Amino acid sequence: MNFLSLVARLVFFLPAVSALANEADTRTLYRTQCAACHGEARLGGIGPALLPGNLSRLKPDAAGQVIRDGRLASQMPGFGETLDSDEIASLVEWIYRPPETPPSWTKDDILASQVVAFPEGSLPNEPLFDADPLNLFIVVETGDHHASVLDGDSFERIHRFETRYALHGGPKYTPDGRYVFFGSRDGWITKYDLYNLEVVAEVRAGINMRNIAVSADGRYVMAANYLPHSLVLFDAHELDLMKVYPVADEAGNGSRVSAVYAAPPRGSFIAALKDIEEVWEIPWPLPIEPVVSTGHMSTPLAAGRSHDTPNFRVRRISVPDYLDDFFFDLDYRHVIGASRGGQGGMVVDLDSGEKVADLPLAGMPHLGSGITWEYEGRRVMATPHLSKAAVSIIDMQDWSVIKTLETDGPGFFMRSHANSPYAWVDVFFGPNRDRVHVIDKASLEIVETLIPEPGKTAAHVEFDRYGKKLLLSIWDDDGAVIVYDGDTLEELKRIPMRKPSGKYNVWNKTRYEEGTSH
Template sequence: MSPALRHLGKDLIVTTLFVTGLASYALADETTLKPDQFANASALYATHCTACHNGDRLGGMGPALLPESLERLRGNSIADVIAHGRPATQMPAFDQTLNTADIAVLADWLRQPLAEMPGWSMADIQQSHEVFVEPATLPDTPQFDGDPLNLFTVVEAGDHHVTILNGDTFEPLDRFPTRFALHGGAKYSPDGRFVYLASRDGWVQMYDLYSLQTVAEIRVGLNTRNVAVSDDGRYVMAGNMLPHNLVLLDARDLTPIRNIPVISKDGKSSRVSAVYTAPPRHSFIIALKDLPEVWEISYADDPRPVYPGFVHNYEANMVEALDVQYGPFPIRRIHLADELDDFFFDQEYRHLIGAARNGRDGQVVNLNVGRKIADIALEGMPHLGSGITFEYQGHQVLATPHLKDPKISVIDMETWKTIKIIDTQGPGFFARSHDNTPYAWVDVFFGPHKDVVHIFDKRTLEIVKTLRPEPGKVAAHVEFDRSGKHALLSIWDDDGAVIVYDAATFEEIKRIPMRKPVGKYNVFNKITYSAGTSH
C-alpha cells in the first residue's frame, strides 16, 4: 500500500477535535432551515458524519464538507451521495439508515456556509507536512523503459486516482490514490522529474516520476484552487479559495516557506482564482476572484529585471509606479477596472489576456507597464485558460472556446481584433493542438452534443472533422504526446476511457479504460510551455 493511501486514515487535519458533532462555527444563513430542521441535521451529522469528516466539517479521513468543497455537487448530488455512497471510496450508503427527509435536510445543512472563515495557520500547514521518501535517497535515473519526458499524468476523478501513462507504449506504469477532488492541472518540475498535484481539499502531493512513488504531502488550506512551479525548480506556490491566501513551498520536499494573506490595501480579502508561473519573468502571476487586481510575485534573487523599463529608476520610482511591496518575494499589484475570472498569456509572458466577470468583455494587460492596453470582444464567457496560440497568415493568433456560446473565437494577438468565429455544435471547454500538427481539437462540453469533438485546420480556420467517440458520453480534453503524432482524448464518465488517436488521420488506435479521466498532461509539452496546451 502506498504512503499516500496509508495517510488517508491519519488525522492531520485539525489541531483540535470537537467531542460533539455540532459544527464549530455557527452557520451564516440558517433561514433556509427551520430551527427543528437545523437541530435535526446537526444531530444527524454528529451521529453519522463526524467520525470521518470531523465535527468542524474541515475533513479527516473523509474530505471537508464545506460549500466551497461541495460547489461542484449541484442539484440533488449531495443527497445522492449520502443515500448511495461513492463507489471505490470509503463513503458508505445511508439509504438503509436514514429516511429520505433526513437525507434531504442533512444535504441542505451541508450547503450552509460558516459564519466565520475557518482558519488554517502556518502551524496547521506545518503539522500536516509529511515526507514519505527522503529526496536524497531517490534514484538518479528512471526505473522503467521509455522516454521520461513522454509520460502522461492522467487524473481519474471517478475514484480519486492518478495513472502514470507511458506515452511511447500507452501502457500504465503506475496508478495511485489521491486526495478528494484533485484539480486537473498537474504541474511538473522544470526537468520533468517530479509532478505536483493539488486537491480541492487543500492537499498538495509530490510524486517522483523516476521511481514512481509519492515523495511528500502537505495540506496548504481548506479549499485550494491550484499550484504552480517556479521555472528554476525551487518553489511551488499554492493558491487558496479558503482561506484567502497563498502558500509558498520548497519544491524539494514541500516544506512550507511562507503564508501570504491575499488582502488589498484597504483591507478587503480575496479568493485566489489561479496561480501561474511566468518563466521569462521569473515570477508567479496571481488571478484574484474578488479584487480588481493582478498580483505578480517575483521569485528571482534580484527581482528588478522582472519590471523592464523601471530598472534604472528602481529605488526612486518603482514603488509609486508599480505598487511593489519590497522584501523577499516582493508583491507587485496591477490595478484593473474589473475582476478577471480567467487568464491567458502570450508565449513571451508580456501580455495577460483576461475575461471579465460580466461575461461580455475581455482585456489585454501589458505586464511590463502594468496596465490595460486593449479590450477584446469576448462575450459568451471564453475559457481562456484552455486557449491555444498558433501562427495564421503570418500573425500569432489566440483561439479560445466559450463556456456559454457554441463558438470558437480566433483573435489576432497584434491588433487584438477577432478575425474569425468558428461555429460549433455547442459550448466548449478545452482547445488543444501541437506545433507538429496543422490541426486543433476542441470539445463540445455542454448541451445535447457534448459527445462530439471538432477538429479544425489551423491553416484555414475551418472544421475538417467531427468525431463522436462514445455516443451519449462527454468527450473532452485532448492532449498530444511529445511528438505531436498522437492525440489522447477523454471520455468523462465513471465507466470512461482515454482514447488514443492518430493525429494525422484521426483514426482511433487504442482505448484505455479509465475512471472519469478529467485531464491528461504530457511532461514534455508542459515543461516546454507548448503553444498548443494550457500553462
C-alpha cells in the same frame, strides 16, 4: 397556573421550538443535498466552500437561483425539481450564516501537516522503466481518485497509484520531468517522483485550494487558496514552508485566489484574485543562467521583467474588473483576462500595469484553455466558451476577433501542438457532449466532428511530445483514454479508465508547447 397563563407560555415558547426544528431540518437538508460536494462543515470539497467570506460576489437571491437552476459551466446541478421554495430559502440563509467556529488554517497547521517520506537525494537518480521520461503522460482518474503514468510512445500503462481527493488545476512538473506536483481541492500538495514511482513529500497548504504553480527552475511551489484567503510559498525540494501571503486589498478586504500561474520569461508567479480588482505578481530569485529556452518560448528567463520588485514581494496591479480566468501571450508580457460574470475580456500589459484593449467575448470565454498558433504570418489565439456554442479566434497584434466558429455546444478544453495542423475542442456542455470538433489551423474551419462514444462526454485532448499522436478522454466511470493519430484522425487504441479527466505530457508542460494550457 391557570389555563391562560399556560397558553401564554406556550405561545412564547413555540417560536423558539419552531426555530430549532427549522434549523435541524436545514442541517439535515444540507447534509443530504449539499455536503457530498461542499463538505459537512461547508469548507468545500469538489465544490467550493459555502461560507459568507467566500460568497461576497454572489447575492442571496442569486444563490437561490443557483440552487434552483444549477450553475452554468460547473458540476453544480439544479435542485428545482427536488426542493421547494421554502427549502431553498432555508439553505440560502444557512450558507450565509457565519459558522459557530470560524475555520482557520495557520502557519502552524501547515508546518504540522508536512510529511517527508523520502528526503532529497535518498532515491536513485535513474528511472525504473525504459520509456522516454520526457514523453510520459500523467492521466488523472477522478472516478476513484487515482492517476496513471503512460508511456507516450507505446501508450502502455507504467504505473497506477492513489491520489488525494479531487485533484484540481493540473499537475505541474519540474523542468527535468523527474518530479510532478499535485494539488487537491482540500488543500494538499503532493510531490511525486516519476523516476521511482513514489510519493516523496506532502503538505497541506489550506482548507479549500484552487491550484498550484511551480517556478520555471523547479525550486518553488506556490499554492492558491479559496480558504483561507491566501497564497502559500514552499521550497520545492521537501515542501518546506517559506511564506504565507494573506490576500486582501489595501483596505483589508479579503479575496479568494482564483488561480496562480508561473510566468517563466518574467521569473514570477501571477495570481488571479476572485474578490478584488487586482492581479498580483510575485517574482522568484533568478538563476545565473536562463533555464527556459526551449519549446515555443525563445525569450530567455526573466528577460521580460521590467520592474524592480524584490524577490517574493507582492507587486499589486489594479485592473478595471475582477479577472477570474487568464491567458498569457508567448512572452508573458500581456495577460488576457475575463470575469466569469462579465460580458467580455480585457488585455493588461503586465510591465506598465495598464489595460491596453477590451475583447468582445460574450459567452464566458474559458481563457485558461486558450491556445495560440501562427496564421498567415501573425499570431492568433483561440478560446472556447463556457456558455456559448462558439470558438473565438483573436489576432494578438491588434486584439481583434477575426473569426467566430459555431460549434455544437459550449466547450471547456481546447488543445493543439506546434507540429499538428489541427486544433481540437470538445463540446463539454449540453446534449452534444459526446462530440469533439477538429479545426484546421490554416483555414480556420471545422473539418471533422468525431463522436468517440455516443452518449458519453468526450473531453480534453493532449498531444505527445512530437505532436503526432494524442489522447482524448471518455469522461465516464466506465470510461477510457483513446489514442488517435494526429494527422489521419484514426483511432489507434483504447485504454479503460475510471472517469479520466486531464492528461498531461511531460515535454509539452515543461517546454510550454504552444498548443498546451499552462
